[in-house]
Amino acid sequence: MGVNAAPLEKLIEQFARLNGIGRKGAARLAYQVLAMDHEQALAFSDAIRDAHEKIHRCVVCQNFTEAEDCVICRDATRDRSTICVVESPRDVTAFEHTREYKGLYHVLHGLISPTEGIGVEQLSVQELLARLADGTVTEVIMATNPTVEGEATALYLSRLIKPLGVKTTRLAYGLPVGGNLEYVDDVTLYRALTGRGEM
């Protein structure tokens, strides 16, 4: 790749390090940066630095935040009796988009995955258990992904939490809204059938 000037090559490499961006995609993004106004390029550069320097985990729920605790944990109108346990901060955003959930969250920052060498000690499990100590929380919703790792993590946590006298629940399985029966896999269809509710 000797044709590219060194700073351009470096920028391409930086983009290519990101998951989901290949060498050609990285080059396309780098050229876009070069085509920006200088102010815009500086704003982009600063945004990366700032985000990395200012953002850390909320001391309560472990979600990303700028302050010591996050806006959700600080919000007095939220229902403090319910904690929704999710894998990543992105999942919090997804739930908040529904505008239906009014409880608190707990971000694990990963799922138990023996194949990837991720054990319980790498997840924020101790922080979750600490939140259940004073008896305010009465329900913990396991909102991990419906995958092998998500199920295993939910099951593991549920076994830890139940003895504390806190109810644990799991997100419902079933047909995706707007989906087509024909294209739904067998396991999901079976779950939708066994989980059927009265109309």
Add this chain to the structure above:
Amino acid sequence: MGVNAAPLEKLIEQFARLNGIGRKGAARLAYQVLAMDHEQALAFSDAIRDAHEKIHRCVVCQNFTEAEDCVICRDATRDRSTICVVESPRDVTAFEHTREYKGLYHVLHGLISPTEGIGVEQLSVQELLARLADGTVTEVIMATNPTVEGEATALYLSRLIKPLGVKTTRLAYGLPVGGNLEYVDDVTLYRALTGRGEM
């Protein structure tokens, strides 16, 4: 999107400004930046700033370079009688990858496109004509994309250059190597047929 801390939201916005990256993709990339080591995040931030500050257009061929003129224009072993005219620096990289072309390049930084309001004056056409003045160049290869804009630009430039006594050529049309006749469009097949060569 009030859930995200401001610096995170800013970073997501910066990624989302790039073409080909949507809001969800931008969020995914921003979370990756947060998960980086601090050194790595700084290197990324600096790469953007550096590329934008250090890279400019080669005074000769208009390709991106760190020095005044680019490595290709400076290379004494290149054939100075041939100029390959391309739309963007990415096309130079593509040609260099073939390791077959030994001449020089000229980067237009765009194509004539009335629908997008891009006229000749926005392209580096004057710089190209200036390079043809001293008679060193005997052939200009039009290597713009085989699209309406690419064709129009090639035709326009060819009409400008021919009166200067310089030969203009166009990249060959035909079957893509490794392709399948069945899936080739009619126009390409017709071009491959009319452009057939003796074996």
